[in-house]
Amino acid sequence: MRLRSFAEAIREGLEQALADDPRVCVMGPGVPGPTGIFGTTRGLAERFGPERVMDMPSSEQAMTGFALGATLDGYRPVIVHMRVDFAVLAMDQMVNQVAKWHFMYGGRLRAPMVFRLIVGRGWGQGPQHSQSLQAWFAHVPGFKVAMPASPRDAKGMLVAAIRDDSPVVLVEHRWLYGITGDVPEELYETKLGEARVARPGRHATVAATSHMVIEALRAAERLAPLGIEVEVVDMRSLVPLDADTLCASVARTGHLVVADTGTIAFGAGAEIAAVATERAFAHLKKAPVRIGLPHFPSPTTPALADAFYPRAVDIERAVAGLVGLDPARLPVEEPPHGPWRDTPDPSFKGPY
Amino acid sequence: MRLRSFAEAIREGLEQALADDPRVCVMGPGVPGPTGIFGTTRGLAERFGPERVMDMPSSEQAMTGFALGATLDGYRPVIVHMRVDFAVLAMDQMVNQVAKWHFMYGGRLRAPMVFRLIVGRGWGQGPQHSQSLQAWFAHVPGFKVAMPASPRDAKGMLVAAIRDDSPVVLVEHRWLYGITGDVPEELYETKLGEARVARPGRHATVAATSHMVIEALRAAERLAPLGIEVEVVDMRSLVPLDADTLCASVARTGHLVVADTGTIAFGAGAEIAAVATERAFAHLKKAPVRIGLPHFPSPTTPALADAFYPRAVDIERAVAGLVGLDPARLPVEEPPHGPWRDTPDPSFKGPY
Amino acid sequence: MGGPAPLPDLFASMLRIRRIEEAIAKRYPEGEMRCPVHFCIGQEAVPAAICAQLARTDRVFSGHRSHGHYLAKGGDLRAMLAELYGRETGCARGRGGSQHLIDLEAGFVASAPILAGTIPIAVGAALSATWRKSGSVSVVFFGDGATEEGAFHESMNFAAARRLPVLFVCENNAYSVHSAMEGRQPAGRRIADMAKAYAMASAHADGNDAAAVWNAGAIALDHVRKGNGPYLLEFDTYRWLEHCGPNPDDALGYRTPAEIDAWRRRCPIEKLRRDSVPGAAEERALEARIAAEIDAAFAAARAAPFPDPRDLGAFVHPARS
């Protein structure tokens, strides 16, 4: 076991990719700065220089075009947005140009770019700093969309994204950054488009994305003593979507809960549920249940945020409903590690 | 019967709304121009003056903020984008500000705005002029999203949108503009959030949006002689989504085809299918089928565009699959009215 | 408005902002104000000397570093602190936090953290003010970083094209988070010069000299109020604390100790104190008044109720008016 945090895994992946291929470069406001995007780019500018690890003005739209232009000389830029919300300013270049670049010039150009979008959450990130818009990018033809949930996948999928000739949107949830796991030392790829059975089970499938995988695993753990074996499928990638792994699991369990970090309505969970229904209808004993954010903007006050974000208990309740378990038998939720549930772990002490 | 085209209905709705309420104003590049946004704003500047029917620089992002700022003085701006694709440049203001405006200031502000987004199609509109991104807006909490498919609804929903205190995105498909129907003369509202059974039927439900309602009605017409009665539900509005009308229909027919003008993957159809599955699972005899655009950018050449856009035949095939009709028995598709199928009607002669 | 700078009033306003920010910084580590906070300590002269020249009906907009603008414009302190504490009595009912301050009574319309996000909105308010002939002026505060956003350019272009009553105020503290100007913006070019792209009037002044800010503001506001169109003001100033949060960040190394020191010596409040505005006794009384106000506001904020989780869905869609 080589324990590394999710943030360290990203940093290591970036560092090795930069060392491995001189065409790789990383850019964004604050990328070479002293705090290094929550540590994920720390020290890289010192090693690779300010051209390959490049600061940028706050010009999200044009920055995207700058990176796209650099692909003409063979570069493979990684753009970092500290919050998904800032990428919203870059939608024209991302969606109208980058995603269609290869197609609209009949294959004569390519846009081998990576967009690292960080989902903010907690400590009052509020309406403009905590959107989780993966469904948007997945909806746009031309992008691949990856959502690693473990340190190993964070590194492997980042490397795979960098080496992919399609533009890849990598959605990184801020609450995963402190989570640790085994991370191989060498440079490796985790193939994009393959889901992973994170925990096998027989009674219900929970197909989860990003940080909701953590919550799903918690729920599975807590349901196990009740004799309910939940299979957790870490979707890992929205585009390509691994319908085979998803549907094979549903075929085994007959039940599906989809848990996504974004807004439920018109969200990634709708696609996952629709695909499972289309492909495994005969196996479904009940309708799939979706878990995610209600159709409201993110509130800032923890008094509302705690009610806004779904957690393991919500998954437990959904599974109970599907398998016919009396919800009264569900274990009581663990108390928060602080006064509120708006921090990922007890070590977290204030503003990002 | 007072026959008016879809475009005339919009124009009439705008004119009456402007006359009815001095706080209403319309803005966008070309809005007061001689061609008046495909006729939908023609003559309005002459009647109401250049302040209330206002030209704008090509600054989609800031223009949205200008309109939002004007709401502080009680104005109710209607913004017009000649193509959905241009609104992509305004996503920051639309999504980060307008949609959240009421919420993030604790209800102290409102953004009573309308966004008229026109979906381009045909005659080589191509990758950057034919996106149909309603799923994006529907995904963002705070917006209402309406997609009228008939002249009557175009006028009524536009008026309802203008009078609504939420920001409303009105998606207008360019291929509907020439379609005619009965349009009442007076100023009236068509309530947002109510689907409409456009044609009753017993054997399968086709839930369609915007121009796909026309294709669905065509399919229903052509299936009727085979004894297959298709119920066409014109969804009309994505947010609020009328799950009751949708599910009541599915409960009657046991079969659902969802036909949307956008990309299937992570699109509006996924939500409609997911909601129907959640609420009417017991009634569904087979999995819902989704029809829409493949996960590719829009090609320009008609040789590919004709294969890219689904039509009545595709709906017919889907219904046949659900009700167990041998597809060989389906009627042959009518020939196109020109060399290709890339124009809405024979009168159409070249560039928009 | 107009006339020589009312230095004692500006001093009082600046000192009040400083003491409020210090009080927030002191209590922030208690972990009860659970939202990102961007302090304006060291930058108090600009908000004070500009907002003092505004009528209640003039409308102010700001970005992430907005406490000073809110307070100087007359925003309610209790409502602001309650907002930071996430309470239902907060100015945005807890939904927005420090980055979404609002006090419509005071003419402080909105702050929002998306860079340059409120700039076009301020321009729109100026546009409708001309429709209404209300005489109201829009003032929007933003940092040097925000000028890199396209929306700023689009806003200036339109405001100039329509000669709208907007005052653009850039607080140039030379950093965008930890990034110095170099590489972000052209060397040797003042932000005030960006106005030339739109044939717009502009000026640059020392943002830590309240009198200089006042004078530049007076000229600019006179220009704007007379219908001569928008105006861009650039003020040099310096942020003392970390970009976000209550601590100094000298240790991070992106700013040299010499630079930090030099700017601390250019404290805008010290400057007025050195100029004997006001006398020591007056200042003591002022301090006491401010302290009492702050204590009461904190007590009220901390005693106020949190929003009810059952109201999570409130204010998403307004009821029809």
Add this chain to the structure above:
Amino acid sequence: MGGPAPLPDLFASMLRIRRIEEAIAKRYPEGEMRCPVHFCIGQEAVPAAICAQLARTDRVFSGHRSHGHYLAKGGDLRAMLAELYGRETGCARGRGGSQHLIDLEAGFVASAPILAGTIPIAVGAALSATWRKSGSVSVVFFGDGATEEGAFHESMNFAAARRLPVLFVCENNAYSVHSAMEGRQPAGRRIADMAKAYAMASAHADGNDAAAVWNAGAIALDHVRKGNGPYLLEFDTYRWLEHCGPNPDDALGYRTPAEIDAWRRRCPIEKLRRDSVPGAAEERALEARIAAEIDAAFAAARAAPFPDPRDLGAFVHPARS
């Protein structure tokens, strides 16, 4: 490159563009070129006189009105016409149409109709050219309307901040579709002046005078090539036909007959002809050569195969290189 304007060459280039555009306009109503087309008739001097000073390795970008830039940079005529005809032999294999021209061999990288969309991309290409030390210059053409987009500002700011080898070329034809300048941009301000916001060099010249364009371009390119940073050129010119499509639109009334007339008299090709560049015999030979080339290219385009509908999903995701 450099030196006095090679007027006969420019005349030939301009005449060729004009004749090609006329041929497209003539055949357009046949309904076989099924995509929006923005003609540059009347505006040929700028593409011709700028592109003539570029090396093959210099990279050109354009917007919706791009035929002239593509042709002047040496883009393949057959591939362009095949693209308009939606054929597999088109420069973008029919996927893009008139608005997505490309010829990498000729250094014409890309045109795209989203306003200002290719401007940051051109800047990015200049950035990587400096990394590669390739000496390649980026040239991006756009209209007056495109300068209203924020991306243009963000691009100029960055190009100036990093002193990148980019030539920004604005073809100011005074209209954005049917909208005149008034209300869109500040009165009495030249677009060339926008460069002042970034301490960037700029110039303005008559865009219908090929020699003037050449001279302004020579100075600008010299500046850019010497590593002095970006340069903004503004050229006044005029579009003869409707915004999109092959017909005049005089009847729409947004441009006065007097204005249209005056500009038609300022035809850039007529001007060179009046200056006796070239002689009549030479011109007849030139016309014949161009006509033959055009005929052959149309014949080839119309004979070429359409893309196979089974390839609808090609080029969405590239195979790994």
